[in-house]
Amino acid sequence: MTVRFEQSKPQFTGARVERAEDARLLTGRARYLDDLDFPGTLEVAFVRSTHAAAKLVSVHAEAASRMPGVRMVWTAADIHVTLDSPEFGVNQPVLAKDEVRYVGEPVVAIFADSRYAAEDAADTVEVTYADLPPVLHIREALQAETRRVHAERPNVMYHQEYQTDGFEEAFGNALHHLSATFTLHRQTAVPMETRGCMAAPDGATNRLHVYVSHQSPHGFRADLCKFLGVPEHAVRVIVPEVGGAFGIKAMFYPEYVVVALAALRLRRPVKWIADRSECLLADCHARDGIHDVDVAFDGDGRILALRDHLMGDSGAYPAVPFCGSIGETSLAARMLTGPYKIPHLSFTIDCTYSNKAPLGAYRGVWGPPASFVQEGVVDRVARALHKDPVAVRRINLLQPEDFPYRTASGFVYDPGSYAESLETALELVDYDGFRKRQREDRSRGVYRGIGISVFVEPTAMAASEAGDIPYEAATVRMEPTGTVTAALGLGPSGQGHETTMAQLIADELGVDVRDVVVLHGDTDSAPYGGGTGGSRSGTIGGGAALTAGRKLRDKLLALAAHLLEADVADIELKDGAAHVAGVPAQRLTVQQLATAAYTDVNRLPEGMKPGLEVMARYQPTRPITFSNGTHIAVVDVDVATGQIQTVDYVVANDCGVLINPTIVEGQIHGGVAQGIGEALLEELKYDTEGQLTTVSLSDYLLPTTHDIPNIRIRHLVTPSESKGGFKGMGEGSLIAAPAAVVAAVSDALEPFGVMVSSMPVTPDQVLEWIDADQEKKVDSVDSKVYFEN
Amino acid sequence: MGRLKPNSFAYYRPNSVASALQCLATQPDAKILAGGQSLVPAMNFRLSRPACLIDINGIEALAHVEVCADKVVLGALVHHQQIHEHPSIRQHFPVLAEAAGEIGHLAIRNRGTLGGSLVHADPASELPAAMVALRAVMEVAGVDGTRRIPAAEFFVGWMTTALDTGEMLVSVHVPLSSSSVYGFAEFARRPGDFAYVGAFVERAANESGAVTWFGVSDKPEYRPMSALPRDAAARQAEWQQLAAKLEVLDEPRMRRKLAVVLAERAYQKVEEAKIG
Numbered sequence A: 001m002t003v004r005f006e007q008s009k010p011q012f013t014g015a016r017v018e019r020a021e022d023a024r025l026l027t028g029r030a031r032y033l034d035d036l037d038f039p040g041t042l043e044v045a046f047v048r049s050t051h052a053a054a055k056l057v058s059v060h061a062e063a064a065s066r067m068p069g070v071r072m073v074w075t076a077a078d079i080h081v082t083l084d085s086p087e088f089g090v091n092q093p094v095l096a097k098d099e100v101r102y103v104g105e106p107v108v109a110i111f112a113d114s115r116y117a118a119e120d121a122a123d124t125v126e127v128t129y130a131d132l133p134p135v136l137h138i139r140e141a142l143q144a145e146t147r148r149v150h151a152e153r154p155n156v157m158y159h160q161e162y163q164t165d166g167f168e169e170a171f172g173n174a175l176h177h178l179s180a181t182f183t184l185h186r187q188t189a190v191p192m193e194t195r196g197c198m199a200a201p202d203g204a205t206n207r208l209h210v211y212v213s214h215q216s217p218h219g220f221r222a223d224l225c226k227f228l229g230v231p232e233h234a235v236r237v238i239v240p241e242v243g244g245a246f247g248i249k250a251m252f253y254p255e256y257v258v259v260a261l262a263a264l265r266l267r268r269p270v271k272w273i274a275d276r277s278e279c280l281l282a283d284c285h286a287r288d289g290i291h292d293v294d295v296a297f298d299g300d301g302r303i304l305a306l307r308d309h310l311m312g313d314s315g316a317y318p319a320v321p322f323c324g325s326i327g328e329t330s331l332a333a334r335m336l337t338g339p340y341k342i343p344h345l346s347f348t349i350d351c352t353y354s355n356k357a358p359l360g361a362y363r364g365v366w367g368p369p370a371s372f373v374q375e376g377v378v379d380r381v382a383r384a385l386h387k388d389p390v391a392v393r394r395i396n397l398l399q400p401e402d403f404p405y406r407t408a409s410g411f412v413y414d415p416g417s418y419a420e421s422l423e424t425a426l427e428l429v430d431y432d433g434f435r436k437r438q439r440e441d442r443s444r445g446v447y448r449g450i451g452i453s454v455f456v457e458p459t460a461m462a463a464s465e466a467g468d469i470p471y472e473a474a475t476v477r478m479e480p481t482g483t484v485t486a487a488l489g490l491g492p493s494g495q496g497h498e499t500t501m502a503q504l505i506a507d508e509l510g511v512d513v514r515d516v517v518v519l520h521g522d523t524d525s526a527p528y529g530g531g532t533g534g535s536r537s538g539t540i541g542g543g544a545a546l547t548a549g550r551k552l553r554d555k556l557l558a559l560a561a562h563l564l565e566a567d568v569a570d571i572e573l574k575d576g577a578a579h580v581a582g583v584p585a586q587r588l589t590v591q592q593l594a595t596a597a598y599t600d601v602n603r604l605p606e607g608m609k610p611g612l613e614v615m616a617r618y619q620p621t622r623p624i625t626f627s628n629g630t631h632i633a634v635v636d637v638d639v640a641t642g643q644i645q646t647v648d649y650v651v652a653n654d655c656g657v658l659i660n661p662t663i664v665e666g667q668i669h670g671g672v673a674q675g676i677g678e679a680l681l682e683e684l685k686y687d688t689e690g691q692l693t694t695v696s697l698s699d700y701l702l703p704t705t706h707d708i709p710n711i712r713i714r715h716l717v718t719p720s721e722s723k724g725g726f727k728g729m730g731e732g733s734l735i736a737a738p739a740a741v742v743a744a745v746s747d748a749l750e751p752f753g754v755m756v757s758s759m760p761v762t763p764d765q766v767l768e769w770i771d772a773d774q775e776k777k778v779d780s781v782d783s784k785v786y787f788e789n
Numbered sequence B: 001m002g003r004l005k006p007n008s009f010a011y012y013r014p015n016s017v018a019s020a021l022q023c024l025a026t027q028p029d030a031k032i033l034a035g036g037q038s039l040v041p042a043m044n045f046r047l048s049r050p051a052c053l054i055d056i057n058g059i060e061a062l063a064h065v066e067v068c069a070d071k072v073v074l075g076a077l078v079h080h081q082q083i084h085e086h087p088s089i090r091q092h093f094p095v096l097a098e099a100a101g102e103i104g105h106l107a108i109r110n111r112g113t114l115g116g117s118l119v120h121a122d123p124a125s126e127l128p129a130a131m132v133a134l135r136a137v138m139e140v141a142g143v144d145g146t147r148r149i150p151a152a153e154f155f156v157g158w159m160t161t162a163l164d165t166g167e168m169l170v171s172v173h174v175p176l177s178s179s180s181v182y183g184f185a186e187f188a189r190r191p192g193d194f195a196y197v198g199a200f201v202e203r204a205a206n207e208s209g210a211v212t213w214f215g216v217s218d219k220p221e222y223r224p225m226s227a228l229p230r231d232a233a234a235r236q237a238e239w240q241q242l243a244a245k246l247e248v249l250d251e252p253r254m255r256r257k258l259a260v261v262l263a264e265r266a267y268q269k270v271e272e273a274k275i276g
């Protein structure tokens, strides 16, 4: 609230406006789902499968029904809804029926007066399982003889192939080739606020009110209504404050159906909030992919052709509405050439079922794997040719004159600052100085490495995990007092949309940013929209805010011109008033204009309708706009313990016109933190029986403040064609960061012949590499770089 | 799995050791609650399901740090952060203060207690190993009176101590030794995590020494050394020989390797401490 009126007027857009959300978030006044409490609310505990793959022989829940405080117990016999994925022919019963397919799958739901009572009752449920051999690895699932996760369906649930014309020739004719396999382990988003849902029948309207921690209020309503078989006007979805979402809250889950149906059946509020174990077990997982890659390049390091067999583990069911493995692999495949001019691309995609939790969206989705492969390829080429990784990047990078650039997969990049971002980041990190110091460090036994990740982020896409809604909508209403209420269909989870959208609208209407309130997350107030995901809110939502703001501005100008008896072209709208240019005294405040518009309608010009309320939809002209940038990480590797510490980090970021640099930087900080987690710490581990062994945060390691260095950021601005010139940027930092960090590890351990090929890199792995090197294995265990002449 | 609320339990808050012991003797399936930093998570996961909790935080007599002529006596309720910050502990047992500062995060150290850590006896904990290294003596009380147990005999196995049913730990007696210098080092993935492996190294005035490892086996591992070599290569060989004989919990290669690395790093601290 420190932005002073004079200071940042007239331009809020682009200013470091303090976030409207922060006061409540930082003082504990925000109201999250679990803060909502209605009298008589029942709480739910789920009994979840403890077996990865088994027939359900029996489920005995009678004792649970008799426990104190228990109001109802449901098994698959009581609820027949399935989450259908018609395109795959696989349906997930919301409570497991006949067979369980992953540890953590809901089997029984217990509704009780408190979560304590519900969990006491859950303890008494007896489930008898008859184990089946679990399918746990992609390569295993690809074998035809492997048991099918779904008896009626092959384990390969998605297959796609693509090749540019002339690929084989270009590949075969190249001077050099190398191959590598890249592996990404499973992880999940772990938002600070876990998932949850509360449903309450509304006596007044006879509708069902559903409170849910989610990214797409309308998308959620559509899915819920579809699975419940109720019309959409009978359901109001309200998204309270969301404490992080990162894609996993764009998904639809079985628990939501159970909660909503129970509320309808019992005619009372029912609430379920995931605990941290449920978060790790039953939120959508991410990554878990393998890339078998072959590269062809010339003697200068120019990459001529790239081939990838992408394999993705879908988990037991295709997640609704976005199957993560397909999302990750199919977009990774198409984005694989990244910012480089690689003319030939060939890929094969296979996604397979497994007896693990379903794979859904997690920030960056396809991006972290694709960057890992793309940057890993460049670094391997550099190492193979004994060239500096920067030199090989410079040779391959897209240059300003290349835009618009059609990639080997057919995407058309709008202009960006690809080469410039690399040079900017190199300068920020003092690359040349680093290389000099590195030699000295090594001679002292200090292994410090530097890793570069140049990224491209397709943003504001017509389709993403937020659904297939290519537009966003905004209503903007000036109240009779001249203040403004806007509503959007977005689903923010901390990104600060209330601030950024208000900045845009305030500038259009010439009012103070504090006089604009932005509503979201309620299907009763928000116009139908796609919600938040795929880095679309700033660009598409911002475009909607601008379009609606402009429409209202035009009306205000016309009204002012009429009342001031001046030409519209001469009216200026700023500082909360309209005045005739050059005649400051001849003015009307927005409040006076609003009063006229609502209550003094006789004064309106002929043909003008009363009121100051508009609704507008905005769909960008391009199907995608591409952000870009470069991340550079510096890490220290302790070769005695294998410990890796990120010690420096720089980012050159280009997301077009910035609405609020502080918010952009916050997005980058968070993404880099998650990227360091992905590269070095986070891993969901299943054992050989398919048990998840990382079910608390003492085993699933998240990055802490100790793990994140100060991050130095420089902004570059290449405006997009979208309204306002914005590009999305919600994911780029997580797309780029893991690749930068593991590249730095490879660089640090270059004297040991190490080239990292799986994430996360763990201390024991580092020690293994060093041991292997000392045992005089020429190549590192993990990389198989070979030459052909 | 998927449980984060404890069972229901009875709760007592006695204000003397005698009444706590009384409670312990009469309440079936009772457990002492100190800082709750290990017990409460275990209860929330329903890994521990006591019928009764005896909260000893109101017993003031357990919260003291007393410096005597030949020892320092630490009450069972002394918090980790107090150990980390206490001037007398810093003066007499800098290695203990340093190790206590490596336990968890500040919020955990502010609540977690010495007694809780020692009785919980997690093999990856700093304080049990510190007490073994410093040759401390545990004072435990039961309804029939008190007895003293040397630290080396107190830790008997995986999260198991020599404490009998109905007994509680009341204090720890740490002998003052003017002649030994100690060093400490540990390895954890992130600061604040339980150590993967850690070591205390002691150099006595007569050139003998000892290493106490934690996080390698099911309990602290104390190894006296008649001579602690000054020569780096000889020392390395010594660590390796000792580490090779450890009965490690799991991941033997990594743990033994780190045991050697951390013993040496702890030794380097001894050298620094001597110079400083």
Ligand SMILES: Cc1cc2nc3c(=O)[nH]c(=O)nc-3n(C[C@H](O)[C@H](O)[C@H](O)COP(=O)(O)OP(=O)(O)OC[C@H]3O[C@@H](n4cnc5c(N)ncnc54)[C@H](O)[C@@H]3O)c2cc1C
Residues within 6 Å of the ligand: B031, B032, B033, B034, B035, B036, B037, B038, B039, B040, B041, B076, B080, B102, B103, B104, B105, B108, B111, B112, B113, B114, B115, B116, B117, B119, B120, B122, B124, B125, B126, B127, B167, B168, B169, B170, B192, B193, B194, B195
């Ligand atoms: C996130 C996190 C990180 C942690 N990291 C570390 C770490 O790095 N290193 C480390 O050592 N510890 C760590 N801990 C554990 C912490 O040190 C605990 O404080 C300690 O293990 C237990 O002490 P407490 O006082 O909390 O005991 P409680 O949890 O209250 O009790 C633990 C056990 O001891 C018994 N008990 C307690 N006091 C007495 C007594 N006087 N007599 C008899 N029995 C008693 C209880 O009945 C119970 O069985 C961590 C804990 C958390 C939550």
